[in-house]
Amino acid sequence: MRYLSFDHFFTVLGNKQRVKILQLLDRHGPMSVMSIAKRLQAEQSAVSHSLRQLLACHFVVVNQSGKERIYAINEDTVRPIFDLIEQHVKKNCAKDCGHWQ
Amino acid sequence: MRYLSFDHFFTVLGNKQRVKILQLLDRHGPMSVMSIAKRLQAEQSAVSHSLRQLLACHFVVVNQSGKERIYAINEDTVRPIFDLIEQHVKKNCAKDCGHWQ
DNA sequence: TGTTCATATGAGGTATTTATCATTTGACCA
DNA sequence: TGGTCAAATGATAAATACCTCATATGAACA
Numbered sequence: 001m002r003y004l005s006f007d008h009f010f011t012v013l014g015n016k017q018r019v020k021i022l023q024l025l026d027r028h029g030p031m032s033v034m035s036i037a038k039r040l041q042a043e044q045s046a047v048s049h050s051l052r053q054l055l056a057c058h059f060v061v062v063n064q065s066g067k068e069r070i071y072a073i074n075e076d077t078v079r080p081i082f083d084l085i086e087q088h089v090k091k092n093c094a095k096d097c098g099h100w101q
Numbered sequence: 102m103r104y105l106s107f108d109h110f111f112t113v114l115g116n117k118q119r120v121k122i123l124q125l126l127d128r129h130g131p132m133s134v135m136s137i138a139k140r141l142q143a144e145q146s147a148v149s150h151s152l153r154q155l156l157a158c159h160f161v162v163v164n165q166s167g168k169e170r171i172y173a174i175n176e177d178t179v180r181p182i183f184d185l186i187e188q189h190v191k192k193n194c195a196k197d198c199g200h201w202q
Numbered sequence: 203t204g205t206t207c208a209t210a211t212g213a214g215g216t217a218t219t220t221a222t223c224a225t226t227t228g229a230c231c232a
Numbered sequence: 233t234g235g236t237c238a239a240a241t242g243a244t245a246a247a248t249a250c251c252t253c254a255t256a257t258g259a260a261c262a
Binding site: 032033 | 206207208209210211
């Protein structure tokens, strides 16, 4: 993986699947890799790769539970960052993109 | 340019040159394209392309002044976002990457 | 130890981004 | 209008990132 520079944290957030994973973990709480994959209709391997990057940036944390590894969002920091972007969009980009979900 | 989705805002921030431009504008105040290019030792064209993306996301604003176009950072939102990432890094990634600038 | 299930890893092709060059547009003023 | 300077645009090659497949690791338990 690439070196952990300032812009890299944004790069990791700049991907639909990784954002979806974070949003899912935020809404649903801690989940295993397979549960995430099923819920997002994504490949186990793809999800694992994504989680690896999110973990490297500490956007998620992980705990072993039997054979499963349970991933959870780092609420303290990820949620505020998402909120800021949402505010920014509402304030500045309302007409450009008022509608993703 | 790509469609303006949530993750896209992060994608635009996930690039060294664009981050440098924002940091420069933040420290130095409003600047013309050429001044930015000179200061960062980058091509005029490259800077212009970068500014276009930053502008589309409303991370910067622009004003015409004679032949020049003066770009300024959107302080209200960009600075807080950068601050949040910095806090996040200090709090969670201190040992991984304590040192970019 | 051997089997099973969950997750991680590595390699590959494909897609997306980036940087650069040449050219165009646009503002200003003689 | 023609010249000049600043900035924007478009096309393209090069660099990165992404997704998928096949395979490896690792935990649990008989």
